[in-house]
Amino acid sequence: MALTQSRRSFLHDAGLGLLTFSLAGTQVLLTPRQARARSADLRVLDASEVGILEALGEVLVPGAAEAGIAHFVDQQLSVQPNDCLLMARYMNIEPPYADFYRAGLQAVDELARRLRDTPFPELDEVAAVDIVRGFSNSSPEGWQGPPAPLVYFLLRSDAVDVVYGTVEGFAKMNIPYMPHILPPRNW
Amino acid sequence: MAKDQVDVVIVGAGAAGSVYAAVLAESGKSVRVLEGGPPRRLDDLYSSQIWARRLKWATPHVAESGEHSVWPNFNSGAGFGGAAIHHYGVWPRLHEDDFKIHSRYGRARDWPIEYKDLQPYYDRVQEDVGISGDAEAEIWRPPGAAYPLPPVPVFPHGETLARGFAAMDMQVAPLPLAILTRPYKGRAACIYDGWCDAGCPTGALANPLVVYLPRATQAGAELQADSHVTRVLSNRQGDRVTGVEYADAAGELHELRAEVVVLAAFNIENVRLLLNSAGDKAPDGLANSSGLVGHYVMCHPSVMVFGLFDEELQNHMGVTAGQFLNQDKWQKNGQGEAFGSRQWAIAQAVKPNDFLGIAMSRADLFHKDLQRFMERAVKSMAVMTAITEDQPQRSNRIRLAERRDQYNMPLAHVHYTTSADGLLLWKDVAKDGKAVMAAAGAGEIWNGPQGGQHIMGGTVMGDDRQSSVTNAFAQTHDMENLFIGGTGVFPTSSAVNPTYTLHALALRSAEYMRDNWASLVR
Numbered sequence: 001m002a003l004t005q006s007r008r009s010f011l012h013d014a015g016l017g018l019l020t021f022s023l024a025g026t027q028v029l030l031t032p033r034q035a036r037a038r039s040a041d042l043r044v045l046d047a048s049e050v051g052i053l054e055a056l057g058e059v060l061v062p063g064a065a066e067a068g069i070a071h072f073v074d075q076q077l078s079v080q081p082n083d084c085l086l087m088a089r090y091m092n093i094e095p096p097y098a099d100f101y102r103a104g105l106q107a108v109d110e111l112a113r114r115l116r117d118t119p120f121p122e123l124d125e126v127a128a129v130d131i132v133r134g135f136s137n138s139s140p141e142g143w144q145g146p147p148a149p150l151v152y153f154l155l156r157s158d159a160v161d162v163v164y165g166t167v168e169g170f171a172k173m174n175i176p177y178m179p180h181i182l183p184p185r186n187w
Numbered sequence: 188m189a190k191d192q193v194d195v196v197i198v199g200a201g202a203a204g205s206v207y208a209a210v211l212a213e214s215g216k217s218v219r220v221l222e223g224g225p226p227r228r229l230d231d232l233y234s235s236q237i238w239a240r241r242l243k244w245a246t247p248h249v250a251e252s253g254e255h256s257v258w259p260n261f262n263s264g265a266g267f268g269g270a271a272i273h274h275y276g277v278w279p280r281l282h283e284d285d286f287k288i289h290s291r292y293g294r295a296r297d298w299p300i301e302y303k304d305l306q307p308y309y310d311r312v313q314e315d316v317g318i319s320g321d322a323e324a325e326i327w328r329p330p331g332a333a334y335p336l337p338p339v340p341v342f343p344h345g346e347t348l349a350r351g352f353a354a355m356d357m358q359v360a361p362l363p364l365a366i367l368t369r370p371y372k373g374r375a376a377c378i379y380d381g382w383c384d385a386g387c388p389t390g391a392l393a394n395p396l397v398v399y400l401p402r403a404t405q406a407g408a409e410l411q412a413d414s415h416v417t418r419v420l421s422n423r424q425g426d427r428v429t430g431v432e433y434a435d436a437a438g439e440l441h442e443l444r445a446e447v448v449v450l451a452a453f454n455i456e457n458v459r460l461l462l463n464s465a466g467d468k469a470p471d472g473l474a475n476s477s478g479l480v481g482h483y484v485m486c487h488p489s490v491m492v493f494g495l496f497d498e499e500l501q502n503h504m505g506v507t508a509g510q511f512l513n514q515d516k517w518q519k520n521g522q523g524e525a526f527g528s529r530q531w532a533i534a535q536a537v538k539p540n541d542f543l544g545i546a547m548s549r550a551d552l553f554h555k556d557l558q559r560f561m562e563r564a565v566k567s568m569a570v571m572t573a574i575t576e577d578q579p580q581r582s583n584r585i586r587l588a589e590r591r592d593q594y595n596m597p598l599a600h601v602h603y604t605t606s607a608d609g610l611l612l613w614k615d616v617a618k619d620g621k622a623v624m625a626a627a628g629a630g631e632i633w634n635g636p637q638g639g640q641h642i643m644g645g646t647v648m649g650d651d652r653q654s655s656v657t658n659a660f661a662q663t664h665d666m667e668n669l670f671i672g673g674t675g676v677f678p679t680s681s682a683v684n685p686t687y688t689l690h691a692l693a694l695r696s697a698e699y700m701r702d703n704w705a706s707l708v709r
Contacts, residue, residue, distance in 0.1 A: 060553045081245040082224075082265065085237050089245040090261045090542055129554050136551070156553055157540070164561065165237050165540030173539065173565050175503050178380035179234035180388045 021071065032068025032075070032162060040071060043078040044098050050074070052105045053155070055121035059128045060152075061159035067169075069162045077101060087157040091150065100146055104155065107145025111135060114142065193217045195700075196431055196445040198416045198460070201269020202686055203672030203693040204451035205399035210697035212406035216704075219409045219443060221433055223452065224265030226412035227272060229396055232386030236541035239385035242266065242273045247592040247599070249455060253583070254604040257486040257642045261542060263453050267410060268386070268395045270453065271686060275383050275508035276365035276392045277532055278318050278687035280309050282517065283329050285528075285681040292519060294526055295579050296678045299650045299659035302329055308691035316393040316690070317371040320363035327514040336368045340379065344500040345510030345534035348569055351627025352513060352533070359511040362532055365393040365687070366506055381536030383507035384543070392506070414441075417594050418464045419448055419669070425468020427709070428669045434594045446708045447700065451672030451693075454484070454645040458585040458675070459599045461646070474646075474663035479656055481585040483647050485680040486639040487574040488605050488613040492620030493548050494629025499566045505536040507543075509571065516619070517682070519576070525611030527576030528682035531620070535570050548635060569629065573620060574640055575612035576682040577605060585645050605637070613637055641685050646675040661696040668707050670696060 021030050021040035030040060042050060050070040057064030076086045081095035088097045112120035112131050123131065134140055135148035145151065163169055170177045195211050197204045200222035212218045227242075244263035251259070264270035283302040288294050310332040319336035322328055338361030341349075352359045366383075367376045377391035390397035404410060413436035420429045420442065430444035450457040458481045462472035472480050511533035520526050538544045545564045552560050583604065587597035605613070617634045624632045649655025652664035661676050663669045672693050674685045681688075700707065 061557060062554065083241060084245060085240050087240070087542065089240055089243065090258075092249065092251065092256065092258075092260050094248045095246060132553060136553070152553075153550060156550070157547070160540045160544075160546040161237050164546060165235070165538070165544075169539065173561065175539065175565055177234070178378075178382075178503075180380070180382060181230065181233050183233040183235040183238055 021075065032072040033066065034068075035071040036066070036068040042071070042074045045070065045074045045077070045101070049102060049105050051121040052109050055123075055128065056105070056108055056132070056155055057159040059125075059132050060156045061163045063163045064159035067162040069159055072162050073101065073158055086154070087161070088154055091154060103145045104151035107143055107148070107151065108135070110144060111140060191441065192444040193219045194445065195219075195447045195449065196221060196443050197449040197451055197672075198431060199223075199269060199450070199452035199456070199672070200267045200395065200400065200410055201264060201451060201453065201673070202271035202395060203689050204269070204449065205395035205403060206690055206693035207449050207451060207670075207672055207697045208403035208408045209399040209406065210694065210701060212403045212408035214701045217407070218403065219411060220403070221414040221416055221431065221443070222267055222410065222412050223415040223456075224267070224412065226410070227267040227396065229388040229390060232272075232388040234380070234382040234385055236385060236538050236544060239273060239541070242386055247596075250588045250590070250598055250600040251603070252600065253602045255486070255637070256639060257484065257601055257603050258639050259455055259601060259642070262640065262642050263455070267400065267412065272386050272394045272396065273384055274394070274686055276506070277508045277684040278313075278363050278365045279512065279514075279530070279683040280329055280331060281305075281681045281683060281688050282327070282528070284519065285679060288519065288679055292526065296647075296649065296654070298678050299648055299655075304659075305688070305691050305695065306331055308695045309687065312687065312690045312694055316365050316398055317367050317374070318363055318365055319361075319368040321361045324360035325363065325512065326358060326360065327517050334363065336371060338362075339364060339366060339368055339377065339506060339510060341510050342501045342504045342534070343498070344502045344505065344569055347496060347498075347500055348533050348571055348623070348627050349511055351623040351625075354626035355623055357513055357515045357623070359513050359533060362509050362512045364506065364508055366508075367391045377506065379505050379536070381503055381505060381507055381538065384541070415594060416452065416460060417596050419450070419460055419473055421464070421466060421469070421473060421666070425466065426666060428473070428666050438593070447668045447670065449670045449672055454642055454673055454675030455585055455599050455601060457671060457673065458645045459587065459596070462587050463596055469665070474656055474665045474669055476665050477653055477656060479647065479654070481645055482581050482583070483579040483644040483678070484583040484585055484601065484603055485577040485579055485643040485677070486603060486605070487577055487641050487680060487682065488609045489572060489574045489638040489640045490613055490617045490620065491543070491548065491570055491572045491635040491638070492617065492624055493633055493635070494569045494624035494627065495563060495631040496567045496569060496629055500569055502537050502566075502568055502570070505534065507536055508532055510534040516616070523611070523615055525608045525615060527578065527608050527612050529573055529575045529612055529616045530682045531571055531573050533571040535572060537568065537570060539565060549633070569624070569627070571620060571623070573616040574682055574684070575609055575616055577609040577680045579644055579647070579679060580604075580606055583644070605639075641674065643674040643677040643680050643685060646671045647678045648676040649678060660699040661692060662699075670700065672696070
């Protein structure tokens with residue numbers, strides 16, 4: 001391609017205003033992994049929701065928490081639906097997508113509290129896997145939220161995105177990325 | 188409200204709209220293309236499955252009911268290029284019997300044209316676009332000129348699955364693709380990196396940004412992004428359209444007057460516009476004297492069949508569409524209980540994530556089970572995808588919902604349930620696919636859930652104004668200066684990917700408009 005890297009970076013950064021995080025009031029471009037490591041501000045989700053999302057992401061795809069699933073999802077929920085990169089748009093979820101995520105995360109946590117008397121983020125690995133298995137195929141009795149299999153499918157997709165769908169993820173699996181236009185910042 | 192005037196206004200800058208725009212602008216008409224989505228350029232197309240989602244529709248929301256989804260977001264597009272900017276470029280032709288399934292089999296309805304009417308346009312489009320393939324090897328192919336480009340190369344993934352077909356006494360041929368295997372008309376050849384779904388920034392995979400839109404703009408057509416058409420305007424007598432009303436990015440309404448209007452905004456949006464343009468003379472919507480605007484929506488039932496092999500397959504190499512084609516079970520009747528054709532596209536290049544990615548092939552796996560699966564599958568998973576024919580049903584319908592969008596326009600509501608024949612074919616073809624995988628030597632074999640590819644119908648064409656919305660030139664029966672572009676005019680679905688056919692239809696209709704301009708203008 002004839003584009004210079006600086007132009008590509010400009011285009012991408014402009015297009016992905018999505019990747020702008022706030023650090024102590026300053027706007028910076030970071031990957032979600034970096035954003036998490038540097039405790040960038042969250043825009044949509046609260047601390048409790050982030051805790052559930054990271055714990056759930058880690059159960060779905062190990063490494064998702066550190067890869068920044070919470071910051072990725074949070075940032076995508078803060079942009080207009082037509083700019084959003086979450087798989088939720090493929091599943092014809094009606095915007096605002098944050099409603100779906102909040103309700104889904106709360107339902108997961110309530111399920112853990114009801115069945116294990118423990119918030120989901122505090123479950124041990126075996127118990128957390130068991131809880132996820134329990135709602136992955138059908139909505140458990142008493143489930144309050146969007147259809148449980150849809151919550152499982154979409155959050156699993158987000159976790160897959162941040163762990164496997166990036167340049168870094170390809171490299172870890174030893175798959176050549178072979179981009180025409182490399183997506184800067186991993187996305 | 189600002190007013191303006193052109194010869195032709197085209198709603199939608201996708202596949203069909205771009206063909207109309209090129210033909211009409213080159214004939215000297217003043218053409219304006221109003222696109223509801225953003226302007227797109229080739230250098231916007233980042234190689235990323237995550238990025239690729241922005242190419243597809245998110246709003247306005249489409250409400251759905253019925254037993255199945257038509258996947259209105261995944262199957263659509265927004266912005267210059269429309270859905271064709273991220274399509275995979277599988278370009279087989281419809282077969283001769285597809286046009287006459289009522290006459291031949293007593294099923295569904297006939298098209299108002301025959302294959303021979305469309306063949307010259309197929310031939311010309313493939314020269315414009317540059318299709319690769321091997322016409323002789325495609326033993327199922329109807330008559331037509333040979334492809335201008337040789338087939339895509341075969342990688343171990345394709346070789347392995349081809350062995351499975353051979354072991355089952357089934358034929359494969361190179362997949363006919365709108366993908367360049369050699370430099371062609373100033374465009375570069377493909378490098379087989381599998382990023383087709385993210386949009387092809389080199390232009391090796393044909394999309395409107397590299398084929399018809401440049402021709403249109405060079406001839407003077409204007410492309411106007413972020414212009415959301417809300418109504419088609421008509422005259423007092425209700426027998427002609429006079430232009431369109433649209434909202435700009437700031438929400439301000441404008442009126443654009445035109446001698447001819449072409450709706451090429453995807454079939455869901457086309458129907459929404461026609462129904463939302465009801466008036467005193469057309470209380471049920473424009474061009475709807477038949478009462479059929481919105482009806483007979485179809486979607487190809489699809490299945491992905493997967494297998495894990497012991498050897499490495501280089502499944503990341505190639506193109507998203509695949510390497511081989513099989514249409515052995517094309518014969519519409521006499522092959523089991525179901526009526527209709529089936530098609531396999533074989534050996535798709537795969538990425539780890541996204542809707543059709545490796546991880547989603549086993550959506551039931553998570554945690555360490557998923558990790559173990561991924562480690563193996565990224566090297567040795569094979570995949571092939573079948574689509575089957577869907578039968579048109581009047582009950583499958585696009586209508587207006589109660590709720591409204593930001594422009595105070597009712598949302599679209601799609602009711603869809605796959606036809607009984609389509610469901611039977613789906614089950615049958617999934618079984619066939621697993622047998623092929625086994626014959627190819629796969630260990631673990633499984634298939635994905637029922638998917639839906641390509642939305643068709645809603646403004647079907649026909650000879651009879653009582654039972655169709657447009658005539659054979661996609662010109663509405665009710666209003667001679669209103670044309671419909673896209674798959675909405677398909678009366679039946681066939682079992683091939685529709686983009687080639689919609690191009691051929693658009694070329695035929697646009698040239699008809701050009702050649703009969705005097706009769707269309709008063």
